[in-house]
Amino acid sequence: MTARIFQFNRDAETLRLIQKGDREGLVRLYRENRRPVVSYVTKNSGTLDDAEDVLQEAVVVLWERIRENTFELQSQLSTFVYATSRNIWLRRLAQARKEQSGDIDPDSIAADNADPEEEVDGRTSAIRAALNKLGEPCRTLLMLFYWERLSMEEIAANMGFANADTAKAKKYQCKEQLRRLAAKEISWTT
Amino acid sequence: MDDVNNHWTDDEDLLERFVLDRIATKERDALEKHLEACWACKMRVENEIAMAQALRLEGRFRLKQELKKLVAGVPPVQSVGWRWVAAAALLLAVGTWLVRREPVPDTIVKDQEVQVEEASPRLGHQPPSAAQGQPTDRLAERRRTDVDRQSTGPDRADAAATSAGAGTEQRRRLPREEQPARAAEEALMALEGAAVPLADAGPDMDVWVTALVIDEKAKKGDTTAAGEGQVQPLTDFTARAAQAPSTAKKGLAMESVDRPQFKLKHNVSVRQESQLALPATQQATLTKDGGATFPAKLQQLGDTLVVTLYPESRIQQVRLDQSVVASSADDTLFIMLEGQYIVVPLPAAIRKK
Numbered sequence: 001m002t003a004r005i006f007q008f009n010r011d012a013e014t015l016r017l018i019q020k021g022d023r024e025g026l027v028r029l030y031r032e033n034r035r036p037v038v039s040y041v042t043k044n045s046g047t048l049d050d051a052e053d054v055l056q057e058a059v060v061v062l063w064e065r066i067r068e069n070t071f072e073l074q075s076q077l078s079t080f081v082y083a084t085s086r087n088i089w090l091r092r093l094a095q096a097r098k099e100q101s102g103d104i105d106p107d108s109i110a111a112d113n114a115d116p117e118e119e120v121d122g123r124t125s126a127i128r129a130a131l132n133k134l135g136e137p138c139r140t141l142l143m144l145f146y147w148e149r150l151s152m153e154e155i156a157a158n159m160g161f162a163n164a165d166t167a168k169a170k171k172y173q174c175k176e177q178l179r180r181l182a183a184k185e186i187s188w189t190t
Numbered sequence: 191m192d193d194v195n196n197h198w199t200d201d202e203d204l205l206e207r208f209v210l211d212r213i214a215t216k217e218r219d220a221l222e223k224h225l226e227a228c229w230a231c232k233m234r235v236e237n238e239i240a241m242a243q244a245l246r247l248e249g250r251f252r253l254k255q256e257l258k259k260l261v262a263g264v265p266p267v268q269s270v271g272w273r274w275v276a277a278a279a280l281l282l283a284v285g286t287w288l289v290r291r292e293p294v295p296d297t298i299v300k301d302q303e304v305q306v307e308e309a310s311p312r313l314g315h316q317p318p319s320a321a322q323g324q325p326t327d328r329l330a331e332r333r334r335t336d337v338d339r340q341s342t343g344p345d346r347a348d349a350a351a352t353s354a355g356a357g358t359e360q361r362r363r364l365p366r367e368e369q370p371a372r373a374a375e376e377a378l379m380a381l382e383g384a385a386v387p388l389a390d391a392g393p394d395m396d397v398w399v400t401a402l403v404i405d406e407k408a409k410k411g412d413t414t415a416a417g418e419g420q421v422q423p424l425t426d427f428t429a430r431a432a433q434a435p436s437t438a439k440k441g442l443a444m445e446s447v448d449r450p451q452f453k454l455k456h457n458v459s460v461r462q463e464s465q466l467a468l469p470a471t472q473q474a475t476l477t478k479d480g481g482a483t484f485p486a487k488l489q490q491l492g493d494t495l496v497v498t499l500y501p502e503s504r505i506q507q508v509r510l511d512q513s514v515v516a517s518s519a520d521d522t523l524f525i526m527l528e529g530q531y532i533v534v535p536l537p538a539a540i541r542k543k
Contacts, residue, residue: 023260026253030261056254056261063253064246123237127244146210146242147249172202178241 011077018066029059033078037085046089054092058084067149126185133181138174145171198224199231209238401486401499402533460525462499486534497523497534 017025033055041051058081065071131139137159144150144158152164152171161167198221199205207213208221225232487498525532 023256026257027260030257056257057250059257060250060253064250121240123240124244124247127241128248131244131248142245143249143252146245149210175202175241179237 014077015066018063026059026063029062029077029081030055033058033081033085036078036082040082040086041089044089045093050089050092051085054085054089055081057088058082061088067147069149123182127178127182129185130178130181134174134178137170138177141167141171141174142178197228197231199228199234205235205238208235209242397488397537399486399488399535399537400483401535402483459495460497460499488534488536495523497525499532499534 014025014028037055038051041054061084062081144155152167156164156167485500489496523534523536
């Protein structure tokens, strides 16, 4: 038996749920962190809707980290979610106030929890628009690969392809199709 | 890769691995060097990055929408509820204490073992005769002991108690210093490979065991050594380290099993006391490969298992309460403290049925 260290608490159970793709893990995170995040945001110029949106964003960030295998539990999950929510909210405030001489310095906010929505360029927007025009199973296949970070073997099993090579060939076709659709939106270089 | 006419971006797999950061740093450096000289390749990488980002944003958007639906109407966890629960528990505890309080002399009874026995008659495996002993007899005996303490001093009181009792009663009256001595001895025996004589603790006594603490540094080191990349969070497990001396020597060996157990989760109260409070011979914190053992005392008070840890000073700063109790297997209690994990074996005498 390989020696392993396990995290022995409720956080571990929540992480396990998320890794399994069980949405209950996300709901649990949301419920358990709603009060402090709402308190923080509403005390810092935000509304209840702002707070809930920020918390949802933070939970999604955590989900993404876990799926990318870049999350390491070094403190309680609630600490991570709260800190991420705080950073997202401060960044949004900083954006809103960037024309004023900074109450908040955007550079002082942890970059690793930055909201990627703000970095969208025209090309990315065009691809997103093209993605919505992309039919099935291509859209699902690409989402499983780029978002869910599943391997080709997992995608093949998930989508009923004969094997990983078949799924891989299909993925290539889907990417080409997406590029063509996006090229209609912008000048697409291949 | 150095040949500008040999474009690595033609390799779709490599392009994806580059963008999704699934390549080694050294390889990445070489590929980036090529990009500096190949404009077409650079554009292709940027397009791939844009595609990955678009799919990522779309994924975020969809997940967020899904989460919104899932949590719609879900009430938040009300922390004020816990305050009510705590207040109710406190009231219950006070009420129980008042009901059980008997008219004894004003002497402060410091003998915890007597209190434990009265609060929890099912502690340990008592012989039928002892288990069915008349409470009034015990109270009378305790009153006699207290009177003896008042009139003759502690030494003579202990002697009187010893002469009045027999068998387990006699063990119960042992000076407190002798019990930690057993724990230290057991800790040493565990590391040396001898069996820990837990069953020898006696039915009415506190049960002393050897707890194992594993710190964060050890965790990381061990995980790296195992080639796992990062901590694998799981909950279905048991730990043999605190039980099997051979594994305890390795410090960190744990075994995953398919039997989630949380039987003690809501009935465990963890305390800690300074190891310095124990006699010097009992301060048995032994470090081994990032793990360390120290004495721990188990008491069953009603439905609550009270675990008193006697760790070395490094975890004395941490506040302990029920929330740190992580889970329990049939025979082992797991406690998490900020970055540290404590494994406490549970002898059959105090396991919850």
